[in-house]
Amino acid sequence: MLAKYVARRFLASLVVVLGVTLITLVLMDRTRGTYVPGIDLNPALRPEDIARLRADLGLDRPFYIWYLTWIWGVVHGDFGRSMIDGSTVMSHILDRLPNTLELTGTAILIGIVIAIPVGVIGALRHGSKADHTLTVVSVAGFAVPQFWMGLILILIFSVTLEQHGLPWLPSSGAYSAVNGGDFIDRVEHLILPATVLSFFYMSTWSRFIRSSMLEVLSQDYIRTARAKGMSERRVVYLHGLRNALIPLVTLIGLELPGLVSGGLVVEVVFGWPGIGKLAFERALQYDYTTVMGVTFFATMLVIAGNLLADLLYGVLDPRIRYS
Amino acid sequence: MTQPLLEVQDLHTVFSTKEGWVKAVDGVSFELHPGETLGIVGESGCGKSVTALSIMRLQRPGLIKSGRVMFKGEDLTKATEAEMREVRGREIAMIFQDPMTSLNPVFRTGWQVAEPLRLHHGWNAKKSLTSAINMLGKVGIPSAVDRAEDYPHQFSGGMRQRVMIAMGLTTTPEVLIADEPTTALDVTIQAQILDLLRHVNQEFGTATILITHNLGVVAGMCKRIIVMYAGRIVEAGPTTDVFAHPKHPYTWALLRSIPRLDAERHEPLKPIDGLPPNLVDLPSGCAFHPRCAFKIEKCSRDVPALQRVGDTQLSACWVTQAGTELKGA
Numbered sequence: 001m002l003a004k005y006v007a008r009r010f011l012a013s014l015v016v017v018l019g020v021t022l023i024t025l026v027l028m029d030r031t032r033g034t035y036v037p038g039i040d041l042n043p044a045l046r047p048e049d050i051a052r053l054r055a056d057l058g059l060d061r062p063f064y065i066w067y068l069t070w071i072w073g074v075v076h077g078d079f080g081r082s083m084i085d086g087s088t089v090m091s092h093i094l095d096r097l098p099n100t101l102e103l104t105g106t107a108i109l110i111g112i113v114i115a116i117p118v119g120v121i122g123a124l125r126h127g128s129k130a131d132h133t134l135t136v137v138s139v140a141g142f143a144v145p146q147f148w149m150g151l152i153l154i155l156i157f158s159v160t161l162e163q164h165g166l167p168w169l170p171s172s173g174a175y176s177a178v179n180g181g182d183f184i185d186r187v188e189h190l191i192l193p194a195t196v197l198s199f200f201y202m203s204t205w206s207r208f209i210r211s212s213m214l215e216v217l218s219q220d221y222i223r224t225a226r227a228k229g230m231s232e233r234r235v236v237y238l239h240g241l242r243n244a245l246i247p248l249v250t251l252i253g254l255e256l257p258g259l260v261s262g263g264l265v266v267e268v269v270f271g272w273p274g275i276g277k278l279a280f281e282r283a284l285q286y287d288y289t290t291v292m293g294v295t296f297f298a299t300m301l302v303i304a305g306n307l308l309a310d311l312l313y314g315v316l317d318p319r320i321r322y323s
Numbered sequence: 324m325t326q327p328l329l330e331v332q333d334l335h336t337v338f339s340t341k342e343g344w345v346k347a348v349d350g351v352s353f354e355l356h357p358g359e360t361l362g363i364v365g366e367s368g369c370g371k372s373v374t375a376l377s378i379m380r381l382q383r384p385g386l387i388k389s390g391r392v393m394f395k396g397e398d399l400t401k402a403t404e405a406e407m408r409e410v411r412g413r414e415i416a417m418i419f420q421d422p423m424t425s426l427n428p429v430f431r432t433g434w435q436v437a438e439p440l441r442l443h444h445g446w447n448a449k450k451s452l453t454s455a456i457n458m459l460g461k462v463g464i465p466s467a468v469d470r471a472e473d474y475p476h477q478f479s480g481g482m483r484q485r486v487m488i489a490m491g492l493t494t495t496p497e498v499l500i501a502d503e504p505t506t507a508l509d510v511t512i513q514a515q516i517l518d519l520l521r522h523v524n525q526e527f528g529t530a531t532i533l534i535t536h537n538l539g540v541v542a543g544m545c546k547r548i549i550v551m552y553a554g555r556i557v558e559a560g561p562t563t564d565v566f567a568h569p570k571h572p573y574t575w576a577l578l579r580s581i582p583r584l585d586a587e588r589h590e591p592l593k594p595i596d597g598l599p600p601n602l603v604d605l606p607s608g609c610a611f612h613p614r615c616a617f618k619i620e621k622c623s624r625d626v627p628a629l630q631r632v633g634d635t636q637l638s639a640c641w642v643t644q645a646g647t648e649l650k651g652a
């Protein structure tokens with residue numbers, strides 16, 4: 001039953017993957033113009049040189065042929081080579097993946113750990129000053145653009161602190177180029193981007209937990225729990241939260257692709273060598289293969305995230321049965 | 324008479340709303356004796372549930388303004404939260420109207436039934452579950468060992484109410500408050516659950532407060548009943564006496580609104596005219612007077628107190644207190 005469900009979901013997702021990568025390709029193909037990836041168009045190049053380069057890269061063929069070739073590559077487990085540096089797309093992704101996971105994983109973890117108590121407090125004291133304050137902070141969390149918040153943090157914690165001769169935090173990269181890379185060094189680099197990203201997650205999820213918790217706390221079984229003589233903490237955090245977290249799982253599952261893409265803006269602002277930044281840079285350079293590889297990867301994560309959320313939902317909520 | 328187990332004295336519980344203070348319970352007093360089944364009846368919104376919840380101090384967001392709830396020599400309205408937790412689910416258990424929503428959907432039934440034992444007696448998971456399964460069997464759940472593994476949604480409404488009852492009884496409480504335990508169930512299932520409650524009362528000697536708006540339920544279950552109207556008790560007494568000759572026009576009207584098996588009087592059924600009053604702004608004098616067929620001039624001016632009328636009954640009505648029998652109309 002479950003295997004069948006998963007299989008069906010996977011087949012359906014195939015269509016999604018094809019659609020997404022196709023759109024990516026068409027968009028890039030249509031906006032590229034005469035640009036040839038990997039070279040700056042210098043005037044010394046004669047038209048026949050350019051034509052030869054284009055033919056080498058396969059750009060003279062219509063995009064659907066190109067696409068089918070790419071698919072062929074994917075089916076054979078090969079994402080092809082970057083059009084710019086010639087190394088395999090997979091090696092690029094694998095190269096950047098740990099950095100991205102480090103940043104988004106930390107941010108998601110901090111986001112959840114803060115969002116749960118913040119959401120629960122908001123629900124327990126709804127309408128109070130504390131609740132209103134938390135609401136304002138949360139709304140700021142998804143209203144303030146990440147790049148702006150990133151720049152402000154850099155301005156304060158890197159630039160200003162350094163100017164005043166105080167200890168400051170690095171504003172760019174995942175580790176210091178010189179003598180860097182140890183644990184402390186990585187953590188120092190992680191603080192600012194992880195703050196920006198986790199603030200966003202915290203805001204969204206705490207609002208969500210608050211409303212979900214509010215609904216759960218008005219349920220009859222909560223009254224039953226109290227009538228059984230439980231402490232308020234057990235009522236709220238066991239009987240209440242256990243139910244309130246069910247819908248949150250879906251939300252976090254949907255955030256799984258954020259492991260790759262959610263940090264894009266933050267990665268660019270903080271020069272974080274992750275997958276988001278890779279996609280951003282390569283898109284500007286029309287490195288078709290790399291961008292499509294990353295897109296493919298991200299789409300697979302969306303699908304896997306959705307599926308995982310669904311399955312987890314079934315584990316958490318005994319009323320759900322798959323068919 | 325035996326010493327009462329539970330004594331509610333002049334209880335006032337209010338809710339703050341936009342329109343003003345809702346006096347949900349407005350000076351209610353009654354006694355519950357060991358092993359007895361006491362019925363509380365009245366229309367929807369008359370304060371039955373709030374009375375019950377106030378005893379457990381679960382009336383939030385309501386506020387107990389005054390009054391006492393004496394239980395084993397202690398005033399529960401003054402008890403600390405920690406003391407109340409020891410009372411709830413251990414000495415006084417409560418079951419609710421809607422068994423479909425009163426069990427937590429994400430925990431196994433057996434686990435939930437066993438929870439009060441772990442909480443109050445500190446038993447381990449295995450011991451408490453064994454005892455819970457035993458209790459599930461006693462309340463009539465077939466193959467309880469397997470069913471304990473199931474989740475609430477896998478049970479029918481009647482079975483879930485049995486589970487609720489088992490959950491209330493695991494700790495063998497002295498008082499069981501059943502708030503409309505059958506209202507949400509089919510008629511045949513209702514009878515089964517009432518049978519079970521009667522059986523439980525006999526087997527465990529648990530004193531029971533049975534809250535209902537169905538007089539038929541009270542008739543077969545309770546020796547004594549209390550009739551509430553607009554947050555107050557308007558009549559109390561032995562069920563047979565109250566049914567035979569009600570001493571309050573509200574009770575009298577309620578009785579005329581239900582079909583009776585012993586229909587020696589061939590009167591047509593008559594629903595009570597009008598609506599229950601707004602609890603924020605009660606009618607002056609007797610709160611029932613806008614709907615009362617017997618009212619006299621005094622009724623809209625002065626509030627009648629609950630007083631002895633006849634040998635066994637209490638009534639809060641000027642007319643019956645003056646000795647008039649309720650008849651006709």
Ligand SMILES: Nc1ncnc2c1ncn2[C@@H]1O[C@H](COP(=O)(O)OP(=O)(O)OP(=O)(O)O)[C@@H](O)[C@H]1O
Pocket residue numbers: 338339340345346347365366367368369370371372373374383384385536602
């Ligand atoms: N949370 C609340 N806020 C405001 N008013 C409330 C609240 N809970 C109950 N009340 C009021 O208290 C009154 C008594 O309610 P209660 O639930 O005790 O009635 P009831 O007799 O149990 O009725 P029912 O038969 O519908 O269960 C109602 O009129 C209701 O308006």
Ligand code: SF4
Pocket residue numbers: 571572573609610611612613615616617618619622627639640641642643
């Ligand atoms: S006091 Fe008056 S209004 Fe109230 S029930 Fe008696 S007769 Fe009716």
Ligand SMILES: [Mg+2]
Pocket residue numbers: 371372373502503
């Ligand atoms: Mg009620």
